[in-house]
Amino acid sequence: MLTKMRREPPAHFLLIGLARFAVYNVAKPGTNLASSPRRIEVTTDDQRQRQLELREWFHKNSGRVAQRGRASFRHLCSSFDRRREHARDDATRALSAAAGKQSDLSATAASADPFLLESDYGDRTPEHLLFPVPAAKAAESR
8 A cells, every 4th residue: 555655646745745844843943823823903093994994985986885776665556447437536545545554555455456467566676667577586586
């Protein structure tokens, strides 16, 4: 087995490395990095300076790091085909019933007519609103 290992380049590499470490330790004793811990001390002035630098950087680069605006809304449809002349009045009533409510719109939504696309648009980017994606993909991208 030793004769086979003598021919292997990784074994040569390992032996040369060990020899270099041994020579270095003999030539420069007392340079053991493990015995001399190194510390970095950060003062409050350092922290303030770093905070000022970060604020300045964000101010200069706000266009690159700002998140795009998002919108959430529920679409309620009042179909002229189904409601005829009452469609506008029904829509106005549904709007006033939903005004100011941010969550429980189930009763108002139940009075709306079916709609081809989604009815609940939560936390959407402008791209999702301009180019609607199927509901399953929209849920994945949130």
